[in-house]
Amino acid sequence: MLDWMAWTWPTAAFFAVIAGLLVTMTVLAIKYPETPRVGILRIETTRGDRLFITLLGSAFINLIWLGLEIGPQPYALIACLAYAVAVFRYV
Amino acid sequence: MNKTVNQKAWFLVLPVLVLVAFSAVIPLMTVVNYSVQDSFGDNVFFWAGLEWFRDMLQSERMWNALGRQLLFSAIILAIQIPLGIFVALNMPKKGVWASVCLVLMSLPLLIPWNVVGTIWQIFGRVDIGLLGHTLDALGIPYNYTQNTLAAWITVVVMDVWHWTSLVALLAYAGLQSIPDAYYQAAKIDQASRWKVFRYIELPKMAGVLMIAILLRFMDSFMIYTEPFVVTGGGPGNATTFLSIDLVKMALGQFDLGPAAAFSIMYFLTILLISWVFYTVMTNLDRQEGPQ
Numbered sequence: 001m002l003d004w005m006a007w008t009w010p011t012a013a014f015f016a017v018i019a020g021l022l023v024t025m026t027v028l029a030i031k032y033p034e035t036p037r038v039g040i041l042r043i044e045t046t047r048g049d050r051l052f053i054t055l056l057g058s059a060f061i062n063l064i065w066l067g068l069e070i071g072p073q074p075y076a077l078i079a080c081l082a083y084a085v086a087v088f089r090y091v
Numbered sequence: 092m093n094k095t096v097n098q099k100a101w102f103l104v105l106p107v108l109v110l111v112a113f114s115a116v117i118p119l120m121t122v123v124n125y126s127v128q129d130s131f132g133d134n135v136f137f138w139a140g141l142e143w144f145r146d147m148l149q150s151e152r153m154w155n156a157l158g159r160q161l162l163f164s165a166i167i168l169a170i171q172i173p174l175g176i177f178v179a180l181n182m183p184k185k186g187v188w189a190s191v192c193l194v195l196m197s198l199p200l201l202i203p204w205n206v207v208g209t210i211w212q213i214f215g216r217v218d219i220g221l222l223g224h225t226l227d228a229l230g231i232p233y234n235y236t237q238n239t240l241a242a243w244i245t246v247v248v249m250d251v252w253h254w255t256s257l258v259a260l261l262a263y264a265g266l267q268s269i270p271d272a273y274y275q276a277a278k279i280d281q282a283s284r285w286k287v288f289r290y291i292e293l294p295k296m297a298g299v300l301m302i303a304i305l306l307r308f309m310d311s312f313m314i315y316t317e318p319f320v321v322t323g324g325g326p327g328n329a330t331t332f333l334s335i336d337l338v339k340m341a342l343g344q345f346d347l348g349p350a351a352a353f354s355i356m357y358f359l360t361i362l363l364i365s366w367v368f369y370t371v372m373t374n375l376d377r378q379e380g381p382q
Binding site for chain 1: 121123124127136144148149356359
């Protein structure tokens with residue numbers, strides 16, 4: 001099964017991180033339930049929503065970074081991290 | 092009051108989880124794996140890193156297909172939404188004719204995509220098709236296999252024929268849910284037809300219209316079968332939309348890596364647009380809620 005899926009270490013690590021984030025979020029949601037809040041986008045968001053906005057935004061940040069040849073790709077992760085902090089703080 | 096906790100119910104979700112895993116999650120993971128590698132078949136892969144993503148982002152072919160796709164979706168929405176509302180407003184509200192209209196409107200929706208394509212492919216042919224032959228006899232130059240404009244008109248008209256009734260049915264459902272009291276109040280105030288539409292019907296239809304716009308946008312953005320059957324993406328590349336280009340790349344040229352990178356960007360775009368629509372829709376509901 002794993003053979004036809006053509007796994008590589010970087011992609012496996014990528015999915016492991018996402019799975020880890022989802023599990024963490026689920027555990028957090030069970031242990032510390034929260035009420036949705038309204039941030040600068042004026043939409044109701046929970047932690048899960050903010051994680052989704054972060055991941056989707058990060059994908060686009062990476063694509064823009066690559067497309068416009070801003071710099072070495074790993075540095076895009078720093079921009080993503082800053083974006084994530086902003087999303088979790090203000091959205 | 093003690094709440095009964097029964098975690099066994101979670102097992103009922105399992106079949107859906109397995110189904111989604113095999114139909115969506117695992118194939119998507121495989122596509123991500125393909126996008127960073129190169130393959131010449133035989134299940135042998137070579138690491139390529141971000142090369143395919145870079146290639147695709149700089150590929151004129153992809154940007155052109157995206158441009159055509161956006162233009163197609165914009166035309167489709169600009170025609171189908173107003174036309175669907177217009178049809179819904181003019182449909183009988185009750186009686187036998189209401190049922191007849193509903194059945195007639197749902198007929199195009201029941202026809203499979205490839206059959207719709209075949210119908211229009213034959214209908215538009217100059218030698219044997221009713222439409223193509225008639226236009227030709229009237230002296231109007233129309234050949235969708237050679238003329239870009241004719242190909243676009245055929246594909247757009249075909250989609251309008253196929254899907255406008257979906258918008259009409261949704262708008263009709265929205266209209267039916269408006270209580271008579273609103274119309275009576277408007278009559279007392281001597282509101283014009285336009286004002287009744289603008290201040291009663293349109294706001295009450297807003298929810299279903301958002302669903303209609305979302306459905307039509309997504310469906311037209313992912314359109315494959317109909318233009319593939321009618322024009323095959325031609326003449327030249329004139330009607331090669333994103334999905335047609337993607338299939339050409341993945342299956343025609345067997346460029347799995349670039350096609351996978353292309354698919355991921357296509358998927359991300361659709362995900363972003365769907366999320367925006369979904370968010371707007373749920374927030375509309377929330378604002379309407381307390382009234």
